[in-house]
Amino acid sequence: MYEGVVQDLIDELGRLPGVGPKGAQRIAFHLLAADPADVRRLADALLEVTVKVKFCRICFNVSSEEECRICRDPRRDPSVICIVEEYKDVVAIERTREFKGRYHVLGGAISPIDGIGPEQLHIRELMVRLGDDEVTEIILATDPNLEGEATATYLTRMLKPLGLRVTRLASGLPVGGDLEYADEVTLGRAFAGRRSADD
Amino acid sequence: MYEGVVQDLIDELGRLPGVGPKGAQRIAFHLLAADPADVRRLADALLEVTVKVKFCRICFNVSSEEECRICRDPRRDPSVICIVEEYKDVVAIERTREFKGRYHVLGGAISPIDGIGPEQLHIRELMVRLGDDEVTEIILATDPNLEGEATATYLTRMLKPLGLRVTRLASGLPVGGDLEYADEVTLGRAFAGRRSADD
Numbered sequence: 001m002y003e004g005v006v007q008d009l010i011d012e013l014g015r016l017p018g019v020g021p022k023g024a025q026r027i028a029f030h031l032l033a034a035d036p037a038d039v040r041r042l043a044d045a046l047l048e049v050t051v052k053v054k055f056c057r058i059c060f061n062v063s064s065e066e067e068c069r070i071c072r073d074p075r076r077d078p079s080v081i082c083i084v085e086e087y088k089d090v091v092a093i094e095r096t097r098e099f100k101g102r103y104h105v106l107g108g109a110i111s112p113i114d115g116i117g118p119e120q121l122h123i124r125e126l127m128v129r130l131g132d133d134e135v136t137e138i139i140l141a142t143d144p145n146l147e148g149e150a151t152a153t154y155l156t157r158m159l160k161p162l163g164l165r166v167t168r169l170a171s172g173l174p175v176g177g178d179l180e181y182a183d184e185v186t187l188g189r190a191f192a193g194r195r196s197a198d199d
Numbered sequence: 200m201y202e203g204v205v206q207d208l209i210d211e212l213g214r215l216p217g218v219g220p221k222g223a224q225r226i227a228f229h230l231l232a233a234d235p236a237d238v239r240r241l242a243d244a245l246l247e248v249t250v251k252v253k254f255c256r257i258c259f260n261v262s263s264e265e266e267c268r269i270c271r272d273p274r275r276d277p278s279v280i281c282i283v284e285e286y287k288d289v290v291a292i293e294r295t296r297e298f299k300g301r302y303h304v305l306g307g308a309i310s311p312i313d314g315i316g317p318e319q320l321h322i323r324e325l326m327v328r329l330g331d332d333e334v335t336e337i338i339l340a341t342d343p344n345l346e347g348e349a350t351a352t353y354l355t356r357m358l359k360p361l362g363l364r365v366t367r368l369a370s371g372l373p374v375g376g377d378l379e380y381a382d383e384v385t386l387g388r389a390f391a392g393r394r395s396a397d398d
Contacts, residue, residue, distance in 0.1 A: 002261075002290060003252065004263065005244070005248050006261060008244045008247065009244040009245065009247070009248050011244075012244040013241070013244075015237075016226050016230075016241075017225055017226060018218075018222050018225055019218070019226070023218075025287070027215045027217065028248075029285065029286070030215065031245065032261065036249040039245050039246075039248065040245075040246065041211055042212070042214075042215075043243075043246045043249075044242075045207045045208040045212075046230065046238050046241055046242040046245070047238075047239065047242045048207065049204050049205065049208050049227075049230060049231065050235040050242075053202065053204060053205065053231060062201075062202050062205060062231065063202065064202055064203065064204065086228065087228065087231065088224070088228055091201060
């Protein structure tokens with residue numbers, strides 16, 4: 001129905017997550033009316049990502065170099081490794097400024113239903129990293145959902161025999177939330193994980 | 200916080216209509232994990248649009264040629280021109296297969312609050328088109344909202360003195376809708392525009 005190139009653009013935009021067919025049309029018509037320089041800037045940003053984004057050969061974090069900013073930083077403690085599912089989790093944790101160690105990005109979580117087993121994740125590379133005796137603690141920071149918990153359980157079983165300290169991020173009430181709106185699992189974990197009030 | 204090229208992509212995506220900062224992040228991370236060939240296909244579709252999409256020199260419809268498919272089609276009646284705001288309105292009307300005349304795309308609607316007056320629209324070009332005496336009827340198919348109505352009123356005032364038949368799309372109840380859910384303006388118009396039941 002639309003001119004070929006417009007339909008192609010609508011089709012491509014419609015494949016993006018969270019953009020339905022109506023949204024794709026809306027974006028396409030916006031771009032038709034936009035300054036061509038703006039459209040080219042978006043296209044360039046896309047191409048740049050395909051060309052420049054690499055993954056750190058140590059921790060699989062997104063990086064524009066062979067090794068990522070964090071792995072290259074001598075001030076980051078090499079004895080603690082925080083294991084996350086995705087690059088965006090690294091960014092979320094970095095934002096807290098609480099963690100001074102290094103990361104290992106698995107590239108997802110174990111999910112048999114999606115055909116993702118341990119071999120699809122960067123777990124072998126993690127074991128190689130642990131070979132040099134420098135690491136003393138592993139923090140499991142996978143998502144607090146079914147797949148994340150399964151991945152954490154699997155990793156705990158693999159890592160405990162190595163004599164490392166293996167920890168998991170605390171579960172509990174989100175700061176700023178209302179107790180009455182917390183779901184029962186979260187509230188139950190908050191009880192189970194209660195600490196002395198003078199901590 | 201993100202690697203430069205990733206942040207650039209998030210920024211560019213965030214400028215698209217209907218894509219907020221969270222949506223832009225989500226799309227960017229999806230693209231980071233996607234096959235680079237898919238990302239390049241999207242970038243190419245964007246670039247194609249900036250290069251290949253032209254506007255018909257007669258009616259300002261989107262076209263890949265100097266003159267659009269409809270203006271070039273000898274089977275389309277040149278005596279009736281349907282005036283619409285945007286290219287997407289042409290597509291919507293073409294989909295009905297009801298209209299066999301030609302179009303004129305204004306490129307928007309009169310909206311003083313957005314600084315859009317008659318001079319920002321392709322109204323002068325419309326008057327030039329009407330100069331050759333071939334046109335006998337003008338159908339005003341601007342949107343049934345404040346700006347569209349203002350534009351239709353303005354055009355009616357300009358076109359009536361030329362001795363043309365000027366019509367406006369019927370207002371009324373949408374087919375398939377429930378009468379009780381119609382807003383009062385629509386329902387009022389449906390009353391005012393009532394037709395003989397044996398039509």
